Amino acid sequence: MANLADIITLKDKAIKKIKSGFSLIDDLVDFRSGNSYLLAGYEKSGKSSFALGIIVNLLKQNKKMAFFNTELTDGEFLVALTALGHGITKKEAEEKPKLQEVTAKLLENNLYYAGISQLSKDGKLNFDMTMKLAQEAIDFGAEVFFFDNLTTYASQTSGGQKGWEVLAGSVSNVLSFTKLNNITSFIVIHTKPETVFNETPTGIRKLVDANETEKVFEKSVTVVRRPSGNDIYGGGGIRSQVSGTILIWRPFQLFDQKPHLQILTQIILENFRHTRGGSARYEFEGARGRFKEDLISQTLEANK
Amino acid sequence: MKKKSFILYQEQGETFNALTKHKAGRLIKLIFSYVNGENPQIPEDLKPIFIPIRQQIDRNQENYEKVCKINKGNAEKRWGKEKQPQKNTKVYESMRPHANADDNDNDNDNDNDINTKKENTSYKKKAITKPLTPETKNKIWDILEVASVKAVAQQRRRRG
Numbered sequence: 001m002a003n004l005a006d007i008i009t010l011k012d013k014a015i016k017k018i019k020s021g022f023s024l025i026d027d028l029v030d031f032r033s034g035n036s037y038l039l040a041g042y043e044k045s046g047k048s049s050f051a052l053g054i055i056v057n058l059l060k061q062n063k064k065m066a067f068f069n070t071e072l073t074d075g076e077f078l079v080a081l082t083a084l085g086h087g088i089t090k091k092e093a094e095e096k097p098k099l100q101e102v103t104a105k106l107l108e109n110n111l112y113y114a115g116i117s118q119l120s121k122d123g124k125l126n127f128d129m130t131m132k133l134a135q136e137a138i139d140f141g142a143e144v145f146f147f148d149n150l151t152t153y154a155s156q157t158s159g160g161q162k163g164w165e166v167l168a169g170s171v172s173n174v175l176s177f178t179k180l181n182n183i184t185s186f187i188v189i190h191t192k193p194e195t196v197f198n199e200t201p202t203g204i205r206k207l208v209d210a211n212e213t214e215k216v217f218e219k220s221v222t223v224v225r226r227p228s229g230n231d232i233y234g235g236g237g238i239r240s241q242v243s244g245t246i247l248i249w250r251p252f253q254l255f256d257q258k259p260h261l262q263i264l265t266q267i268i269l270e271n272f273r274h275t276r277g278g279s280a281r282y283e284f285e286g287a288r289g290r291f292k293e294d295l296i297s298q299t300l301e302a303n304k
Numbered sequence: 305m306k307k308k309s310f311i312l313y314q315e316q317g318e319t320f321n322a323l324t325k326h327k328a329g330r331l332i333k334l335i336f337s338y339v340n341g342e343n344p345q346i347p348e349d350l351k352p353i354f355i356p357i358r359q360q361i362d363r364n365q366e367n368y369e370k371v372c373k374i375n376k377g378n379a380e381k382r383w384g385k386e387k388q389p390q391k392n393t394k395v396y397e398s399m400r401p402h403a404n405a406d407d408n409d410n411d412n413d414n415d416n417d418i419n420t421k422k423e424n425t426s427y428k429k430k431a432i433t434k435p436l437t438p439e440t441k442n443k444i445w446d447i448l449e450v451a452s453v454k455a456v457a458q459q460r461r462r463r464g
Binding site: 194203204223225226228251260261264266281294296297300301 | 435436438439441442443444445447448449451452453455456459
């Protein structure tokens with residue numbers, strides 16, 4: 001049996017911290033090896049884009065990563081990465097198959113990728129298959145793992161299992177796998193639909209009118225309220241097991257007619273085990289899948 | 305693109321006051337002749353007074369054209385050319401590139417707003433949305449935070 005002092009020394013030496021590359025977030029928290037983090041938000045809020053943003057940033061640090069994708073098609077995944085990596089829109093990336101090829105080639109040595117077809121067995125998503133491939137990714141040398149999106153496994157249940165049981169089981173598996181292999185994992189998960197409400201706060205209506213925009217709030221609009229860890233599928237049970245939760249909040253994401261409001265984004269960092277957390281403001285450019293730091297309003301807010 | 309208005313500054317009143325009524329009258333007629341594109345002959349005695357005023361008018365016109373160009377570009381980028389409601393995007397019709405556009409532009413905006421209010425009412429209905437200022441964004445976030453807390457409390461009450 002090993003001496004406790006030896007174990008502690010070895011463990012401390014082994015802790016690796018990674019930077020997401022989003023400076024406002026890296027100022028508030030750090031992501032450590034052996035730990036798993038939830039990346040959550042309302043559907044289509046930009047969770048996958050955010051994960052891809054981290055990948056592009058980590059590529060600059062020459063990190064090896066693994067991405068298990070159940071959300072996008074393989075083609076969409078490559079287009080999104082090409083757009084982000086080259087600072088172009090997804091539409092432009094779609095029209096440039098050669099650039100996509102270059103991107104795929106560039107990623108070859110740094111990204112282990114598995115899409116729906118690899119993650120399925122008998123035409124159904126299979127979590128055991130995912131873990132088998134995750135082991136392959138360890139052999140590949142990956143240090144940062146993305147599981148996008150574990151909610152999808154819960155929607156394809158079998159053998160009388162309930163959705164939440166499948167989800168809780170898969171999260172627990174990822175957590176153990178992460179600890180055992182001393183990697184960092186990001187688990188993408190949806191928030192429940194109840195974060196959406198159909199009232200327009202009157203204060204906002206007045207403000208936007210005063211800013212002489214069109215009378216956007218003549219009728220009530222659908223606003224996504226600030227999500228919290230309790231709004232995540234699987235609830236508090238899952239949240240308490242991970243080392244931190246990243247919540248993406250885009251209050252006007254369902255408000256198609258007003259792009260200047262739609263871009264408003266807040267990244268909420270909740271329940272971080274090793275750091276205090278907080279929130280940071282971004283602008284989400286949907287066409288590019290890019291999160292831009294909103295430094296001016298952030299600074300103004302900080303100096304209030 | 306030619307504007308229908310131009311700016312004379314209060315401080316230029318000093319120059320006019322220093323002139324005889326006859327000279328001041330000739331000067332203002334000369335200025336109007338110039339801004340109306342009549343390319344007037346400048347009398348020798350008025351040259352030292354007229355040239356700085358002309359330079360200021362030219363600078364304002366240049367600024368106006370720059371802003372038109374930027375705004376036209378912005379409008380096209382956001383809405384696509386086919387959605388442009390008019391051939392020429394004018395300063396007063398389009399998105400402003402920044403909340404703190406320089407003073408001259410503001411003056412021009414206001415002038416034009418007043419001058420063209422009636423003829424542009426139909427267009428105003430299609431007004432392009434201005435970007436939010438950082439201050440407005442902060443207020444929106446503050447209100448949304450409060451509204452979110454209320455929404456959560458309401459949901460809890462409904463659940464009993």
